[in-house]
Amino acid sequence: MTALTDRTDDRWDDGLIARSRPRPADAGEEDAAEAGEEGDEGDEALVRAVSGAGSDGGKSTAPPLSPEARALRQRLDALRQLVGLSRTRLDGKTLAEAGRVLDEAAARRGLSPQHTVVAIAGATGSGKSTLFNSLAGVQISETGLRRPTTAAPIACSWSDGAAGLLDRLEIPGRLRRRPRETSEAETLRGMVLVDLPDLDSAVGAHRDHVDRVLALVDAVVWVVDPEKYADAVLHERYLRPLAGHAEVTFVVLNQVDRLPGEAADLVLDDLRRLLDEDGIALGEHGEPGATVLGLSALTGDGVGELRELLGQFTQEKGAATRRISADVDRAAVRLRPLYVADGHAGPEIGETARAEFEDRLAEAVGACAAGLAAERAWRRNAGKACGTPWLRLWRWYENRRAPRTLAGLAALAAIGGRGQAVAQAPVEEEVTARQRVEQAVRVVADEAVAGLPEPWAQAVRETAVRGADGLPEALDEIAVTLGAAVAVPNAKPPRPAWWPAAVLAQAAMTLLQIFGGLWLVGQIVGVLEPKLMPPVLLMVAGIIGGPLVEWACSIAARGPARRYGQDAERRLRQAAAGCGRARVLEPVAAELLRYREVREQYATVAAGGSRLSTTRQ
Numbered sequence: 312m313t314a315l316t317d318r319t320d321d322r323w324d325d326g327l328i329a330r331s332r333p334r335p336a337d338a339g340e341e342d343a344a345e346a347g348e349e350g351d352e353g354d355e356a357l358v359r360a361v362s363g364a365g366s367d368g369g370k371s372t373a374p375p376l377s378p379e380a381r382a383l384r385q386r387l388d389a390l391r392q393l394v395g396l397s398r399t400r401l402d403g404k405t406l407a408e409a410g411r412v413l414d415e416a417a418a419r420r421g422l423s424p425q426h427t428v429v430a431i432a433g434a435t436g437s438g439k440s441t442l443f444n445s446l447a448g449v450q451i452s453e454t455g456l457r458r459p460t461t462a463a464p465i466a467c468s469w470s471d472g473a474a475g476l477l478d479r480l481e482i483p484g485r486l487r488r489r490p491r492e493t494s495e496a497e498t499l500r501g502m503v504l505v506d507l508p509d510l511d512s513a514v515g516a517h518r519d520h521v522d523r524v525l526a527l528v529d530a531v532v533w534v535v536d537p538e539k540y541a542d543a544v545l546h547e548r549y550l551r552p553l554a555g556h557a558e559v560t561f562v563v564l565n566q567v568d569r570l571p572g573e574a575a576d577l578v579l580d581d582l583r584r585l586l587d588e589d590g591i592a593l594g595e596h597g598e599p600g601a602t603v604l605g606l607s608a609l610t611g612d613g614v615g616e617l618r619e620l621l622g623q624f625t626q627e628k629g630a631a632t633r634r635i636s637a638d639v640d641r642a643a644v645r646l647r648p649l650y651v652a653d654g655h656a657g658p659e660i661g662e663t664a665r666a667e668f669e670d671r672l673a674e675a676v677g678a679c680a681a682g683l684a685a686e687r688a689w690r691r692n693a694g695k696a697c698g699t700p701w702l703r704l705w706r707w708y709e710n711r712r713a714p715r716t717l718a719g720l721a722a723l724a725a726i727g728g729r730g731q732a733v734a735q736a737p738v739e740e741e742v743t744a745r746q747r748v749e750q751a752v753r754v755v756a757d758e759a760v761a762g763l764p765e766p767w768a769q770a771v772r773e774t775a776v777r778g779a780d781g782l783p784e785a786l787d788e789i790a791v792t793l794g795a796a797v798a799v800p801n802a803k804p805p806r807p808a809w810w811p812a813a814v815l816a817q818a819a820m821t822l823l824q825i826f827g828g829l830w831l832v833g834q835i836v837g838v839l840e841p842k843l844m845p846p847v848l849l850m851v852a853g854i855i856g857g858p859l860v861e862w863a864c865s866i867a868a869r870g871p872a873r874r875y876g877q878d879a880e881r882r883l884r885q886a887a888a889g890c891g892r893a894r895v896l897e898p899v900a901a902e903l904l905r906y907r908e909v910r911e912q913y914a915t916v917a918a919g920g921s922r923l924s925t926t927r928q
Contacts, residue, residue, distance in 0.1 A: 380632050386639050387416055389915035393650075396909045400770045401649060409642045415527065416635045422475045426468070427625045428503045430524055432549075433534035434542055435509040438565040442534055442608035443467070443506040446499070446618060448491035452506045462517065464524050465506045469499045476503060480524055495615075498622035511544050525549070529630035530559040532621075536566045537574075540582050546589055554590035555644075556637040559630055560601040562586060563617060568607040579605050643917040650913040652762045659903055660896060664758035668896065669888040671751030673880075675783075676790040676887045682880025689872040690865070697813045697864035699857040700821055745783045752779040752895055759899050767906045774902045778895040785894070789886045813864045820860055824853030 376384065394409050433439035440452040447467045466477050467488045477487055482505070490496050507524055508517035525531060531553075535545065553560070564582055567575040583593055583603055592600035602620060606613025624630060673679070756775035760768035827849030833839035834846065 377629065377632070379629060379636070383632050383636050383639070386636070386916050386918065387413065389912045390639060390642070393646075393909055393912040393916060396905060396912065397649075400905075401766050405646075405649065405766075408645060412635075412638045412642045415638070418479060419527075419529075419631055419635060422479065423472050424628060424631065426470070426473045426476055426501055426503050427530065427628065427630045428473075428476055428480070428505065428528045429530045429532060429621065429625075429630075430464075430505045430507055430528040431532045431534060432507045432510055432521060432525065433565075434511045434536075434539050434545060437534045437536045437539065438608050439532075439534040440506055442532075442563070442565060442606075442614070442617075443504060445608045445611060445614050446490075446504060446621070447488070448493055448496060451488045451490075462508060462514075464508070464520055466503060467506075468503045469496055470501055473503045480505065480527055495618060498618060499625060501628070502621060502625040510549065511542070525553075529634045530561070530624065531556075532561040532563055532617075534563050534565050535582065537564070537570055537578050540564060540578065541585055546585060550586065550591060551589045554592075555640050556634065557592040557594070557601040558599050559634045559637065560591065561617070561620070562601055562603045564603075564605040565608055567605040568610050568612060575605050579603065639916060643913070646913065647917070649764050649766050650910055652764050660755065660759050660900060664755055665896065668751050668755040668891060669884065671747060671754070672786065672887040672891045673884040675747040675751070676786050676883060678880045678883040678887065681790075681883050682876040684876075685879035686872045686876025689875045690868055693810070693864060693868040693872065697810070697817055697861055697868075699817065699861060701857075748779065748783045748786060751891075752776070752782070755895065756899065759903060763906065767902075771899055771902050771906075774898045775895055778898045782891065782894050785890050786887055789883070789890060809867065813860060813867075817857060817860045817864075820853045820856040822853070823849050823856065827851075827853060 390409055391413055394406050394413065397406060431439045431443050443452045443465075444450050451467055452465050463486060464480065464482050465486045465488065466480070466482045467490055468477070469490055490499075505524060505528060507521050508514075510518065510521045512518055533545070533550070535542075539545070562582065564575070564579055567578075570578060586593060586601065586603065592598070594600035594602050604613060604616060604620075606617055608614060752775050756772050759775070760771045763771065827846040830839065830846035830849065831843075834841045834843070
C-alpha cells in the first residue's frame, strides 16, 4: 500500500512539473501524445523529471581556477582580441567559427562547473538507448525494434542544479529524468547524461538534434556495434572532424555478447586501428586520449567499468575545460592559414625597400635633374660675375637675336599651334611620372607582403593603393614649387669668399684692355708720344688675363656649384620621401604592425595546441 501511495505521489509530482514547465513554441499534438504515453509508464515513480532544483537555475559560484582553466581563459581572451583586430580585415564567414567558439565558451563557463554533460551517440541499432537505461538503472529511453526509436534528446541528471545546462541544450522539462537512487548512482553524481537520436536517422530533424547537442556537450560516448563500427557516416562526418576532442571522447563497442571467443578482441583492435586512421589519439598506457572498451548493455558485461570511468571523469570536473580547449584548438587550426605564413618571421619594410622607394619618388619628381639645373645656375651666375664683359655682351646679343634663329622660329611656330608635338611633351612627362609613382608603390607593397598570408597581404596592398591615390598630385606640387625654386632661384646663389677678388681681377683685366686701347689710340692720333710696345703689352695682358681669370674661376666654381646642386637635389628628394612616407610607408607599416599584433594573439591562441593532460587511466 505504501509503495502504491509513493508511486501515486510521484506520478502527481511528475505530471505537475510537466504541466507547469513552458513548452517550446513548436510543440504540438505529438508532444502531448508523447507526454500521455510517458504518464502511463509503470516505473514512473522511479523516473522523476529534473526540476529547477537549486535557486541558481544551473549557475553556481565558480571555484578557484585550475592551471588548465587559467590557460584556457588566456587563450579565449587572445581569441577575442584576435577576432576584434581581424574583423575589418577578414570576412564574417571566416571568423564565424571563432565567434561561435567564444559564444559557446562564454555560455558554458556561465553555467554550473560542478556538472559534466555527457552525450550518448550512435547509429541505428547500436544499443545506445539500452546503455543509457543501464547506466541510469531504470527504463528511461524507449528501446525496441521500431526505427527510429529515440525521436528527441532525453536527459538524466544524477544531481540537482543542472537546469541551466539542460535549457542550453533545449531539452524540454518532460524529457528530463533522474536515475534510480542506488549506491552505484552516487558514483556518477554531477553527471548529466543525454541520449541522442540516431545519427544516421532517415528523419532530418533527428540528425539536426544530434549535430546541435554534440556541439554543446562536454563529452561524448560513441556507441558502435560489431556490424556498423566501420560505418563511413560515423567516421567521416563525426569522428574524423572531432579528432581533436579525443580527451572527452569514449568509444564503446556494444553487443560484444554476440561475438564468439576472441572475436571481440579482434573487433576492438580493428576499431582502434580505424580510430588511429581518423587521427584520434587513444588513451592507452596512461596517455591522454579517447577511451575504447567493449561491453554488452543488454547483459551488463562491462557496464560497470564504463560507469567507473565516467564517474572518475565526472569527478575531475575538467571536461568542460578540455572540451572548450579542444574547440579552440580546432578553430586555431582552421585559422592558421590566415595568420601564419611559413618562413616569414617578422613582416616589415626593410631599409633597402625604403631606400629604393624613395629613389623612385625622387626620380619621379626629377630631383636629379633639379640638382643639375641648380648646379648649372650656380655656375652660370659665377660666369656672369667672373666672365669677361665682352663675352657677356655677346651672350646678351645672342639672346636678343634668338627669335630670328631656327630655334626661335620653332618656338614661334609652337606658340602659333604648328608645334603640337612640342606642346604634348609635358603631358607625356606627367604620365611617365605617374607611372613611376605607381610602379614604386607596387614594388614597395610587394616587398612588404612577401610571405604574408593572403588576406593580410591583400589588406597591405589596399592600404598602399589608398595611400598612393593622391601621391602623384602631391609630388607634382612639390616638383612645381620646390623644384622650380632650386632650378631657377629668385635670389642668386650664395657667393664664396673668393668671388669679390675674382670680380676685381676681371675688372682689372678689363681696365688694362681699355687703358692700353686708349693709349694706342692716343699715339695714333698724335696726342701721345709714339711708344707701341707698352700699350700693346697692356692690351695683350688684359685680353689674355680676362679669359685666364674666367677659366680659373670656372675651375674654382666646380666644387661649390656641385655642392649647391647636391643640396638642392637633397631638399627635393627629402620632400618627396617625406610625402611618400606619410602617404604610403607609414600606413603600410601600421598595417604590418597590426598583423604582428594579431600574429602574437594567434600564437597565444594556438599555444595550448598540446593536449591538456587528464588523470583517466
